[in-house]
Amino acid sequence: MEKNISWTFHTDKNENDTNSTGERHSLGCVQIRIPQELFLALGLISLVENILVVLAIIRNRNLHSPMYYFICCLAVSDMLVSVSNVVETMFMLLHDHGLLDVHPGMLRHLDNVIDVMICSSVVSSLSFLCTIAADRYITIFYALRYHSIMTTQRAITIIVVVWLASITSSILFIVYHTDNAVIVCLVTFFCTTLVFNAVLYLHMFLLAHVHSRRIMAFHKSRRQSTSMKGAITLTILLGVFILCWGPFFLxxxxxxxxxxNPFCNCFFRNFNLFLILIICNSLIDPLIYAYRSQELRKTLQELVLCSWCFGV
Incomplete structure (x- = not known):
């Protein structure tokens, strides 16, 4: 059995394999084999990391702010990828070792659930990256009005709307997965969010220095520096997201x-490699949070030490 996301293919997979075998050899097409155990290991590590991030944000009251609420939701989005990967891989390993007899109908339902989870993950991740970018933009350019603009109630409303929209759209995407319009919508959404973030970050980095000169008070200057640090963190997150999800959207x-096209078929054959990159994104994000935020890093260390002591 090979990992697959059903709504990314419109033709029969086995038929493609048979028809393109000769072309693959003539073109020197290379297919990278990924062991199922690697999927499982990376998925479990990513799942544990993101659970720790969510627990750290819940536990530390200093992290109870709109930006960290959005980061918490971003971690939950990464967890969806990790959970779907772990569940699918365990089913495959059990089936391959003859320990589980998976009926075609059951496998089809499992594929649909996994597809919805992965689709929800990408839609919600892109949405929360845009939300965090907008939050940093408001913090930098509307510092004095930030708390009146981005209230906790407004942040919670945004979170609820994003999750409802992500889950609803993902279900619709899977139901109508045979329609090219679904792929067009996903690619358009991906490109639109990237342009939105690029414009916001470019404006922030070009004008932040000029804006900071107008704020002479020490505490406000410190706030400006903190806001820019948050913007840089989100820029790194966005860059990693593009690198890891880019091949999938390509x-x-x-x-x-x-x-x-034979050359495109060569690209299609390494779909498992693209899935590994997506899982790596879920694994890398928590490391970025911890590296860029001293408060979060300290809380994560406390959680890990407490878990270790409790285990001992």
């Missing part, structure tokens, strides 16, 4: 533009 674009 895969979707190629499905639309050249589904039968």
């Amino acid at each position: 895969h979707l674009i190629l499905i639309l533009t050249c589904p039968t």
Whole structure:
């Protein structure tokens, strides 16, 4: 059995494998094999990391702010990828070792659930990256009005709306997965959010220095520095997201533009490698949170030490 996301393919997978075997050899097409155990190991590590991030934000009252609420939701989005990967991999390993007899109907339902989780993850992750970028933008350019603009109630409302929209759209995407419009919507959403974030970050970094000169008081200057640090953190998160999810979206674009082209088929054959990159994104994000936030890093250390002591 090979990992697969059903809504990323519009043709029969086995048929493609048979028809393109000769072309693959003639073109020197290389297919990288990823062991199922690697999927499981990375998924479990990522799941534990993101659970710790969520617990740290819940536990530390100093992290109870809109930005960290959004980061917490971003961690939950990463958890969706990790959970879906762990569940699918365990089913595959049990099936491959003859310990589980998976009926076709059950496997189809499992694929649909996993597809919804992964789709919800990418839609919610992009949405929360945009939300955090907007939050940092308000912090920098509307510092004196920030607490009146981004209230806790407003942040919670945004979170609820994003999750409802992500889950609803993901279900619709899976239901109508055979329609090219679904892939067009996903790719368009991906490109739109990237442009939105790029414009916001460019404006922040170009004008933040000029804006900071107008704020002479020490405590406000310190606030400005903290806000810029948050903006840099989110820039790193966005960059890692593009690197890890980019091949997956390129895969979707190629499905639309050249589904039968031999060179595109070579790219399609490494879909498992793209899934590994997506899991790596979920694994790397918590490390970025911890590295860039001393308060979060301290809380994570306390959680790990307490868990270790309790285990001992």
